[in-house]
Amino acid sequence: MTDDVDRDDRPPGRRQTPADQATVRRSNLGLVLRHLRDHGPRSRARIAQETGLNxxxxxSLVAELTDRGLVSAGELHRGGTAGRPGLIVHLDGATVCGVGVELNVDYAAVLVLDLTGTVLHEEREPLDVPVLGFERTLDEVARLVAVxxxxxxxxxxxxxxxxxxxPGLVNSGAGIVSVAPNIGWHDEPVLAGLKQRLDVGCPVRVENDANLSALAExxxxxxxxxxxxxxxxxEVGVGGGVIVAGRLLRGADGLSGEVGHIALGDPEQVCGCGRRxxxxxxVGLAALLRAAADPDDPVHDPERDLEARLAEVARRAEAGDERTLAALSAVGTALGSGAAVLINLFNPRVVVLGGYFAVLGRFLLEPLTAELNARVFGPGLAGARVVLSTLGFTAAVRGGAHLALEAVFDDPTLVPLATPDSPTRTEIPS
Incomplete structure (x- = not known):
């Protein structure tokens, strides 16, 4: 690691310029902040030992992070050695937050996390996005964010x-949703539309929901x-996100993860994207409900809360309803077929099932595992485990909030230094 102290032993002409020093200091501020996030409270001496900084x-870095309201010093810690005890440094950042918003076929949700990962605000409301259309949907999203x-x-x-x-193909750089078949969007300038409606004084981004969920996991x-x-x-659609060596796999144009459209389904069934x-x-929710219940059954009603509908499916399965159990078994087997392809392709250590797969996972795991054992090429499922997400339907909004906060961990100087006349609400440059 590189310390941000001036050094006089460099050859002539190789001394760092002030701009270089500022860059190194920003990097080291971020290093300390990330270290506290990833490893928990530490004394200054321990931070130095573990990061390689002197x-x-x-x-000096902790003092500046404290002045920016991002860390605070807590209890004394002697560490079992002689000498003056040190103060334990905690991640603070209660004055800085990230806002994650999710848009799906029948709801919109918002969740706000502070720098420590604490939820500051959460709201979810039913929303018939295909009926509302693009402009009115963005009005509702902007209202949720403003609230x-x-x-x-x-x-x-x-x-x-x-x-x-x-939920669709997102050009995150341009903020354009190229195709989102389940909500009926094509080449929509989502980022531009949001910026017209929001005055938030911070960066705004648009991302694929499954990629953000993978980041949250x-x-x-x-x-x-x-x-x-x-x-x-x-959910209504099926998405995926892949983390390789700790980094999200985006693909050449940021369009990776559309696993729901791999040709592993029923050739007689038309997908929401128009293909067969x-x-x-x-394996999508529509397929499960189609197999488990008649069209007029309440579990098909999009105006009912999704989690309530899934709870009813689970209740029927627990009661031994043969049609429900057969539908869940068929989905589990089909889910295993596709998951086996992904395990053979990416060799992950873990496959995390989210959305309704997690809610009904206890009924899906047995047929899924049997299919994996039959189709994964490597021994012992090639070292992979299948687990159910504990984040529920909040994964995408949590991933969005996490991504928003990454800017602060990358460059803590985005958060202004506290001064006696600082306003209560500071803005981070867009």
Whole structure:
């Protein structure tokens, strides 16, 4: 690691310029902040030992992070050695937050996390997105975000960023949703539309929902920090996100993860994308409900809360309803077929099932595992485990909030230094 102290032993002409020093200091500030996030409270001496920075540098960095309201010093810690005890440094950042928003076929949700991962605000509302259309849907999304920011502002927190999760192909650089078949969007300028409606004083991004869910699982799920991870989520559509060596696999144009449209489905069934035989035609929520209940059954009613509908499916399965159990078994087998392809392709250490796959996972795991054992090429499922997500339907919004906060961990100087005349609400540059 590189300390941000001036050194006089460089050859002539090789001394760092002030700009270089500022860059190194920003990097080291981020290093200390990330270290506290990933490893918990530490004394300054221990931070120095574990990061490779010298003690004087760590003291200076911690002082600045404290002045920016991102860390605080707590109890004394002697560490079992002679000498003056040190103060334990904690991640703080209650004044900085990330806003995650998710848009799906029949709901919109928002969740706000502070720098420690604490939920400051959460809201979810039913929303018939295909019927509302693009413009009115963005009006509702902007309203949800504005309400959330006002609520956390009353708690003294300012947004570091806003990230919207959308179920479809997203050009995240341009903020354009190329194709989102289940909500009926094609080549929609989502980012531009949001910026017209929001005055939040921070960066706004648009991302694929499954990619954000995969990031959330890697950052804060039950298998957090597993370097090679595949995430599969089932809702109206089916999406996936792949983490390789601790990094999200985006693909050449950021369009990876559309696993629901692999040709592993029923060739007679038309997918929401207009093609036949996509994987989601046999493992998506519509496929499960179609097999488990008649069309007029309440579990098909999109106006009912999704979790309530899934709870009813689970109740019937637990009661031994043969049609429900057969539908779940068929989905589990089909899910195993596709998951085996992904395990053979990416060799992950863990496959995380999210969305409705997690809610009904106890009924899916047995047929899924049997199919994996039959189809995965490597011994012992090639070292992979299948687990159920503990994040529920909040994975995408949590991933969005996490991504928004990454800007602060990358460059803590985005958060202004506290001054006696600082306003209560500070803005992070867009």
């Amino acid at each position: 003690k004087a540098t760590v003291s 959330a920011i006002e609520a956390v502002g009353a708690q003294g927190a300012s947004p570091a960023g806003v990230t919207l999760a959308v 890697w950052a804060m799920g039950s298998e957090a920090r597993t370097p090679d991870l595949v995430y599969l989520t089932g 035989g996509c994987w989601e035609t046999v």
